[in-house]
Amino acid sequence: MPAARGGLWLSLSDLPSIFKAGESYMVIRKELGGKSVEIEVKGNLIGDAVGEFREALYAEVDSPCTSISLNLERVQSINSSAIGALLLFRKRAREKGKSIRIEKCSDMLRKTLLALRFDAIMPMPHDPAPGPERAGR
Numbered sequence: 485m486p487a488a489r490g491g492l493w494l495s496l497s498d499l500p501s502i503f504k505a506g507e508s509y510m511v512i513r514k515e516l517g518g519k520s521v522e523i524e525v526k527g528n529l530i531g532d533a534v535g536e537f538r539e540a541l542y543a544e545v546d547s548p549c550t551s552i553s554l555n556l557e558r559v560q561s562i563n564s565s566a567i568g569a570l571l572l573f574r575k576r577a578r579e580k581g582k583s584i585r586i587e588k589c590s591d592m593l594r595k596t597l598l599a600l601r602f603d604a605i606m607p608m609p610h611d612p613a614p615g616p617e618r619a620g621r
Contacts, residue, residue: 510525521551522553524555528560528561529559551583552577552585556588560592574606586602589608
């Protein structure tokens with residue numbers, strides 16, 4: 485699997501070493517069995533991280549999986565470029581017959597995506613997951 489500058493693309497066996505100094509985000513790919521995959525994203529999806537986030541998403545478009553769920557409950561911030569990457573990812577994945585859904589989402593991100601009407605184009609959780617802004621309370 486490719487390692488990205490500023491972020492990581494990891495298997496579950498790499499979990500003990502996922503945090504490295506200076507990284508603003510990370511992507512973890514988990515195979516859920518069969519042809520289902522979960523992509524977990526943590527941190528800030530801003531700046532240089534967006535291009536690497538986009539590359540990680542597009543790698544799944546060309547993979548043999550048919551169902552992709554996004555776990556965004558630990559996304560702390562997102563910019564318009566990352567939102568655009570999500571939209572284009574959804575379009576490309578649907579063109580290849582893949583189902584996409586947001587499985588978990590931080591409260592902040594859920595509010596942002598609802599304001600942008602993401603719920604009209606992509607399944608989203610009804611109840612927000614406890615996000616980093618509420619962690620440890």
